Amino acid sequence: MDSLTIEDADPEELRPAGPLYVPVRLGSAGGHQLRFLRDEFGTRTAVGFTSPDRLHAVLGRDQQWIRLAEPALRALSAPLGVDRVTVDPLLAPPVPRRRHAQTPPLCARRDHALSH
Numbered sequence: 001m002d003s004l005t006i007e008d009a010d011p012e013e014l015r016p017a018g019p020l021y022v023p024v025r026l027g028s029a030g031g032h033q034l035r036f037l038r039d040e041f042g043t044r045t046a047v048g049f050t051s052p053d054r055l056h057a058v059l060g061r062d063q064q065w066i067r068l069a070e071p072a073l074r075a076l077s078a079p080l081g082v083d084r085v086t087v088d089p090l091l092a093p094p095v096p097r098r099r100h101a102q103t104p105p106l107c108a109r110r111d112h113a114l115s116h
Contacts, residue, residue: 020048020087021055021065022073032066034073036082037089045084046077058091 024032036044048070049055055065068076073085 018050019067019069020050020073021052022046022048022068023055023059023063024066025064032064034076034080035063036077036080037086039084039086039089043084044082045086045089046073046082047086047089048073049088054088058089 023035025035027033034046037047039045048068049058049065052065055063070085070087074083077083077085
């Protein structure tokens with residue numbers, strides 16, 4: 001099999017992101033655990049950022065992280081049922097739920113007579 005060179009690569013093809021900054025949290029046993037987020041459809045996704053600044057912009061300055069290559073992140077996420085990886089997600093506020101508000105009456109009635 002011939003080896004591929006950079007000139008052979010398709011520019012439209014997705015490439016691995018390289019080492020990522022992956023958010024973690026302290027586990028109950030003292031080790032680090034991956035932190036998963038949910039996408040706009042509510043599906044759990046592993047996340048990685050291409051820089052600490054991007055991670056901190058979304059998750060805050062106090063967020064701890066580790067460096068992982070994208071294949072390693074997938075390998076650690078898969079046994080936990082998470083098969084999606086999102087790179088550099090943007091924080092979006094949740095969509096407000098529509099409430100079935102009661103329509104105010106056009107004219108409020110008073111139960112008492114008006115005085116002059």
